[in-house]
Amino acid sequence: MKIVVLKFGGTSVGTIKKIKKVAEIIASHKKKNNKVVVISSAMSGVTNELIKKSSEISNNFSISEHDVLVSTGEQVACSLIAGRLIHKGYKSRSWLSWQVPILTVGAHKNSRINQINKIKLIKYLREGGIPVITGFQGVNNDNRITTIGRGGSDASAIMVAKFLKAERCIIYTDVEGVYTTDPNKLKKAKKIKVISYEEMLEMASLGAKVMQPVSIQDARLNRIDIEVKSSFKNKSGTLITKRSNIINNKIVTGISSTQNDSKVSLIGVKDKPGVAAAIFKPLSKNLVNVDMVVQNISANGKETDLTFTIKTDDLNKTKKIIQENKNINYRGLIFEKGVSKISVIGVGMITTPGVTFRMFQTLANKQINIKVISTSEIKISVLIDKRNTQKALIALHKEFKLDQNK
Numbered sequence: 001m002k003i004v005v006l007k008f009g010g011t012s013v014g015t016i017k018k019i020k021k022v023a024e025i026i027a028s029h030k031k032k033n034n035k036v037v038v039i040s041s042a043m044s045g046v047t048n049e050l051i052k053k054s055s056e057i058s059n060n061f062s063i064s065e066h067d068v069l070v071s072t073g074e075q076v077a078c079s080l081i082a083g084r085l086i087h088k089g090y091k092s093r094s095w096l097s098w099q100v101p102i103l104t105v106g107a108h109k110n111s112r113i114n115q116i117n118k119i120k121l122i123k124y125l126r127e128g129g130i131p132v133i134t135g136f137q138g139v140n141n142d143n144r145i146t147t148i149g150r151g152g153s154d155a156s157a158i159m160v161a162k163f164l165k166a167e168r169c170i171i172y173t174d175v176e177g178v179y180t181t182d183p184n185k186l187k188k189a190k191k192i193k194v195i196s197y198e199e200m201l202e203m204a205s206l207g208a209k210v211m212q213p214v215s216i217q218d219a220r221l222n223r224i225d226i227e228v229k230s231s232f233k234n235k236s237g238t239l240i241t242k243r244s245n246i247i248n249n250k251i252v253t254g255i256s257s258t259q260n261d262s263k264v265s266l267i268g269v270k271d272k273p274g275v276a277a278a279i280f281k282p283l284s285k286n287l288v289n290v291d292m293v294v295q296n297i298s299a300n301g302k303e304t305d306l307t308f309t310i311k312t313d314d315l316n317k318t319k320k321i322i323q324e325n326k327n328i329n330y331r332g333l334i335f336e337k338g339v340s341k342i343s344v345i346g347v348g349m350i351t352t353p354g355v356t357f358r359m360f361q362t363l364a365n366k367q368i369n370i371k372v373i374s375t376s377e378i379k380i381s382v383l384i385d386k387r388n389t390q391k392a393l394i395a396l397h398k399e400f401k402l403d404q405n406k
Helices: 016-030 046-057 063-070 072-087 119-126 153-164 197-205 213-222 275-285 312-323 347-351 355-365 386-399
Strands: 003-008 035-040 092-095 102-105 112-116 130-134 137-139 145-147 168-173 194-196 226-230 238-241 254-257 261-270 293-297 303-311 332-345 372-376 379-385
Touching: 003 016, 003 153, 016 035, 016 072, 035 072, 035 119, 035 153, 046 063, 046 072, 063 072, 063 145, 072 092, 072 130, 112 153, 119 130, 130 153, 153 168, 153 213, 194 197, 197 213, 197 238, 197 254, 197 332, 254 386, 261 275, 261 312, 275 303, 275 312, 293 372, 303 312, 312 332, 332 386, 355 379, 355 386, 379 386
Parallel strands: 003 035, 003 168, 035 130, 092 130, 102 137, 168 226, 194 238
Antiparallel strands: 102 112, 137 145, 226 238, 254 332, 261 303, 261 332, 293 303, 332 379, 372 379
C-alpha cells in the first residue's frame, strides 16, 4: 500500500470553512490512489481555552485530568473532518488515541509515543477508509489519556508514519514552509526548499515555531522525510530530510530568535565538585528548562559565577527554587528580563571558518552588546537585549546573504 500521512495544525482547522478546505486537500490525495491517514490538532485557540478553564478550577490542577481535558480539542476537530469527508461520499471515521491504540510512556503533559497498534488501521485502510486520528495524545499503561507536549500532533504524525511505513508525511500549516527566519519579523525572509533534520531541530529548539523539536528528532531517528506545506496555498513547501540528500552552498541556512527569555546569574558560588548539579537538579525536577549556561571561575579558584537562561514564564518559580535550595551557597542572585537569544544555524558552518567572527563583527557594527555565547557544531547563539532583536535579525540575515533567492 502507498500510505500518505497528512497532519493539519490548529490554524488549518480553525474554522468550519477551513475544515471544508482541509477535506478538499485530503480528497485530492485520495484521488491519487493513495491510502490516506489524517492526524489533526485541535481548532486554533481551543487548547488554550481549555487550559484557562482548568486554572479557574484550581491553581494546582491535576496533571492527569489536564490531559483528559485538553485532549477533547482534537476529538472535536477529528469528528468534524471525518463528518465532512463522509458528506463528500468518502468512507471515514475519527479515531481517538485509545481506540487505535497509541501507547505512550513518561509523565503526563510530556509523554512520548513508543508503540502504535496498527492492525485495525491497516484493515480500515485496505477497506478504503480514511482514518482521522487525534494528534497530541496517547494512552499509558494505566489506560489513562496522556498528552505529548504542545505541538505534539507533529510527533503523532511522524510516529504514525513510522509504524505504518508511510511513503510520505506532509505537515500542513498556515505558512508555505520553513523560512530563513520568521517572516512575520522580517519581510525579506526566504522559504527554504530543503533543510536537514539537524538544522531543523536546531531552528525548532531555538524558537522557530513551524515544527515541534521532539517530532524532528523522531523523524531523524527513523529517517522519515517531512514536507511542510501551506493549507491555504497550493505551492511547494519545505522538505526536511537527511543531510546527505542536500546539495547546498549556503554556510548559514537560517536565523532564529526568541522573545521570552530571562537571564539568571548566581554570583560568588562556592566552587566545589557537584555544585552545578546541586543548582540544576531541583530546576529539572520542577520542569524548568535551562538553556545557555556560562561559568566563570574567580582568580583564586574558590568561587564561580554561574549564568544561565530560562523562559520568563519560569522566572518566579526559578527564583523561589534557588532561594529555598539549602545545598548551595552564593553571595548574590541577579535576574534580568528583556533578553533575546539570536542564533545562526547551518551545516555549512562545520567546514567554513570565520562564521563566529562575522556574526560578532556584524553585531558590533550595529552597537549590539553580547551578554552570553553558546555554540555547537552547526549553531552559534548569543544573548542580547530584546530591544535589539529586530536590528540583529536584519543585519545577520544580510551578512550571510539569506536575503538572496536560492
